[in-house]
Amino acid sequence: MDNNLAHKILFAHLSSGKPVTLKVKGISMNPTLSENDEVTVESADEYFPGDILVFLYKNNELLIHRLLFIKNGRYYCKGDNAMRLEDVDRTQIAGKAVLRNGVPIPEPPEHLIELSYLVNRRFRKNGYSSDLTKQSGIYRFYKKYIDKKEDKTMIYQKNDSLDYIQADETGLAVFDAESGNTYLFDETGIDILKCLETPCTLDELLDRLCEIYDATPDFIRADVEEFLEQTVANKVVIVS
Numbered sequence: 001m002d003n004n005l006a007h008k009i010l011f012a013h014l015s016s017g018k019p020v021t022l023k024v025k026g027i028s029m030n031p032t033l034s035e036n037d038e039v040t041v042e043s044a045d046e047y048f049p050g051d052i053l054v055f056l057y058k059n060n061e062l063l064i065h066r067l068l069f070i071k072n073g074r075y076y077c078k079g080d081n082a083m084r085l086e087d088v089d090r091t092q093i094a095g096k097a098v099l100r101n102g103v104p105i106p107e108p109p110e111h112l113i114e115l116s117y118l119v120n121r122r123f124r125k126n127g128y129s130s131d132l133t134k135q136s137g138i139y140r141f142y143k144k145y146i147d148k149k150e151d152k153t154m155i156y157q158k159n160d161s162l163d164y165i166q167a168d169e170t171g172l173a174v175f176d177a178e179s180g181n182t183y184l185f186d187e188t189g190i191d192i193l194k195c196l197e198t199p200c201t202l203d204e205l206l207d208r209l210c211e212i213y214d215a216t217p218d219f220i221r222a223d224v225e226e227f228l229e230q231t232v233a234n235k236v237v238i239v240s
Contacts (some may be wrong), residue, residue, distance in 0.1 A: 014043040014095045028079030040099035049102045050108045052097040055088050083123040111154045118229040130186045137233040158196040
């Protein structure tokens with residue numbers, strides 16, 4: 001059957017309220033979904049971060065990936081075992097996976113979405129190189145996290161085993177004797193690292209920084225996530 005026709009039939013079935021069973025191909029959703037798993041897909045009025053969506057992507061490719069966030073009416077999805085982020089329109093979404101081999105698909109671990117997005121950010125900063133991304137600290141932590149399927153709170157903490165050289169109030173050098181690398185931080189970076197002298201979650205860190213900068217958590221979240229992604233990868237900040 002022609003792919004276009006098959007996709008139209010799929011959308012028609014789902015829009016009529018009828019669930020559809022599909023077979024998974026590939027490993028981009030491992031370990032959540034595996035090759036040849038049968039997933040039951042249903043349409044919904046709304047979709048939320050964490051949902052596993054079935055959608056049409058470029059070149060009329062049918063994908064089943066997890067929704068990470070919604071922004072300006074666009075739905076951003078990524079495979080749990082992939083690095084690429086897909087940007088799709090609501091009309092491209094057929095439905096969401098609700099059963100895996102007849103068993104309800106559980107809610108994702110609390111921090112899977114956060115970590116998955118950080119992996120994509122590292123992927124983009126590495127010039128879309130999978131090999132370089134796999135060498136990063138954030139990717140290795142993410143893989144360990146999803147492979148264990150742990151649902152735990154991520155705690156961030158400044159790595160006190162490194163050498164911190166305070167040049168002045170607005171400049172800090174951090175030296176890693178093991179790798180020989182030196183990392184430089186400005187005044188904002190210094191403030192974040194000071195907050196991380198006491199272990200905390202991301203939300204707790206945002207609250208601490210908001211007291212310093214008179215800002216809202218949503219306003220600074222993206223910048224703080226980027227800072228954590230870089231410092232975790234460089235082992236200046238450790239995660240437990």
